[in-house]
Amino acid sequence: MRIDPNKCVACGNCTYVCPMGAIYIDPVIKRATVDRDECVECYSCYNGLSQEHLNPTVVRTMRKVFQTLRLRFDPEPDVCPTAAFAPEDLTWPRIVRRAFSDPRVPHESTGVEGRGTEEVKTNDVTGRVLVGEVGFTIEFGRPGVGVRFRDIDKMTRRLAQAGILFEKKNPITTLLKNQESGEIRDDILDEKIMSAIVEIKVPLARTEEVIRLVHQVEKEVDTVVVLGVGVRCDEQGEDSIVLPLLEKLGYHPQRAKTNTGLGRITNASAAAPAKPEPVGAGRS
Amino acid sequence: MTNTLHRFGNAESFRDDFIVFAIASRGKNDEGALEKQRQFLKMAIPFGPVNLGDARNGGCLRPSKAMNPTNHWNRDVTPDFEAVVNGLQNITTVAAVFDNRLKAEQFLQAVRKVDLGLSINISTSIEGAEQCCHAAGIPRHSVGYSLGFEGKVEKLPNTQVLSLMTMCGHGMVAQSLAKKMIDWVKEGRRTPQQAATYMQRFCSCGVFNPARAVRILEDARHRST
Numbered sequence: 001m002r003i004d005p006n007k008c009v010a011c012g013n014c015t016y017v018c019p020m021g022a023i024y025i026d027p028v029i030k031r032a033t034v035d036r037d038e039c040v041e042c043y044s045c046y047n048g049l050s051q052e053h054l055n056p057t058v059v060r061t062m063r064k065v066f067q068t069l070r071l072r073f074d075p076e077p078d079v080c081p082t083a084a085f086a087p088e089d090l091t092w093p094r095i096v097r098r099a100f101s102d103p104r105v106p107h108e109s110t111g112v113e114g115r116g117t118e119e120v121k122t123n124d125v126t127g128r129v130l131v132g133e134v135g136f137t138i139e140f141g142r143p144g145v146g147v148r149f150r151d152i153d154k155m156t157r158r159l160a161q162a163g164i165l166f167e168k169k170n171p172i173t174t175l176l177k178n179q180e181s182g183e184i185r186d187d188i189l190d191e192k193i194m195s196a197i198v199e200i201k202v203p204l205a206r207t208e209e210v211i212r213l214v215h216q217v218e219k220e221v222d223t224v225v226v227l228g229v230g231v232r233c234d235e236q237g238e239d240s241i242v243l244p245l246l247e248k249l250g251y252h253p254q255r256a257k258t259n260t261g262l263g264r265i266t267n268a269s270a271a272a273p274a275k276p277e278p279v280g281a282g283r284s
Numbered sequence: 285m286t287n288t289l290h291r292f293g294n295a296e297s298f299r300d301d302f303i304v305f306a307i308a309s310r311g312k313n314d315e316g317a318l319e320k321q322r323q324f325l326k327m328a329i330p331f332g333p334v335n336l337g338d339a340r341n342g343g344c345l346r347p348s349k350a351m352n353p354t355n356h357w358n359r360d361v362t363p364d365f366e367a368v369v370n371g372l373q374n375i376t377t378v379a380a381v382f383d384n385r386l387k388a389e390q391f392l393q394a395v396r397k398v399d400l401g402l403s404i405n406i407s408t409s410i411e412g413a414e415q416c417c418h419a420a421g422i423p424r425h426s427v428g429y430s431l432g433f434e435g436k437v438e439k440l441p442n443t444q445v446l447s448l449m450t451m452c453g454h455g456m457v458a459q460s461l462a463k464k465m466i467d468w469v470k471e472g473r474r475t476p477q478q479a480a481t482y483m484q485r486f487c488s489c490g491v492f493n494p495a496r497a498v499r500i501l502e503d504a505r506h507r508s509t
Contacts, residue, residue: 222436254432
């Protein structure tokens with residue numbers, strides 16, 4: 001993203017709406033400027049701010065008059081008065097920033113917007129996590145901190161070393177050199193993104209091991225991490241195994257996303273999910 | 285997308301936060317899903333949602349690309365639910381946000397009756413979702429728990445800012461905007477309702493809960509933590 005200096009009037013509204021804090025008023029040119037290294041191409045500024053199309057010269061003159069008279073104009077805080085934002089044509093590798101930051105852009109690998117993952121939200125249809133298994137979503141950068149792929153690479157390598165496989169229908173998995181090493185491709189390691197989710201699945205018996213491993217690697221990364229734990233309930237709709245286990249480990253989950261089981265396969269060409277593909281049952 | 289899973293707060297703070305959403309899985313039940321998702325959104329309106337949205341186009345309050353300057357004094361903040369329904373052009377995730385459990389329960393019961401075949405999820409406190417499912421006579425199929433934020437948590441803002449900004453899990457509500465809105469409410473420059481609508485427009489999938497935001501902003505007016 002760039003800001004057209006010929007249009008910008010340095011009102012400062014955009015400096016507050018950037019989730020990464022990457023926009024500032026450059027004291028030399030007196031215009032809003034994007035720190036390209038920190039910008040994750042989320043388009044929050046471009047998509048979230050309403051736009052007026054006022055004449056920049058007129059607005060600058062008015063602002064100078066108001067400043068001279070020590071008057072404060074109190075405009076709406078979510079408006080760019082001169083529509084100064086100019087999206088760029090992004091190329092590789094910078095384009096991965098937008099893919100993992102702008103939630104309106106579906107991930108090509110999964111066709112899902114946002115972070116590009118389905119998790120247990122469609123478990124009633126996909127059978128991704130079965131009874132006796134636990135699905136994990138390990139998310140980096142959320143909320144409002146951001147992450148570089150170099151930090152995600154630390155986690156994926158350690159998970160791979162532990163013999164854990166990655167969910168194939170996941171955007172991060174598509175960026176791995178291979179499942180065995182867990183290495184993320186070199187050319188994107190320094191790219192910064194809003195957030196990304198690593199998805200794995202293990203047998204119930206490995207739940208504690210995974211949580212401890214993730215907790216250990218968290219100390220080595222320069223961002224926040226949030227763990228989601230997905231389980232298949234029993235016939236009565238109860239989870240009498242995993243939640244007590246999490247509590248035993250010192251977690252007291254407050255919030256959950258609950259799949260009601262109302263989904264079903266309706267595509268004429270789709271087969272029933274009798275034997276779902278094992279996505280991360282582990283090699284060891 | 286775990287957009288609504290990691291909202292910050294305890295179970296009590298989710299008493300006015302119930303998100304019911306419908307999602308299709310590619311290759312499994314996406315044929316004809318667009319019309320079903322439109323039906324889902326239409327069905328939600330009579331139950332009184334506080335927001336309605338789709339993951340590509342946003343919620344019931346959206347930014348304007350050609351705002352009239354006079355709008356600084358008379359901005360329309362009426363939720364436009366019909367625009368959300370009519371604006372749905374692609375299969376995506378669609379969501380209805382409710383500020384009390386009864387509405388969410390009744391909506392879930394109605395969705396169950398029409399049997400859309402889409403995956404229907406509820407995001408709220410664990411107990412709240414259990415109660416909704418029980419009232420609708422639905423045994424839960426699967427649950428995704430949030431274990432909370434870890435790692436470099438010193439990079440996170442205070443709890444009030446965190447509560448507001450995590451209502452857009454994709455991170456489109458910046459912490460500096462949430463902080464600014466709290467400050468403006470404290471200064472009396474804007475009402476909590478006005479401040480909530482500014483943040484709501486940045487949430488690009490329509491799951492921001494303005495009713496919960498107003499409550500948090502009212503609370504923040506008197507406390508700073």
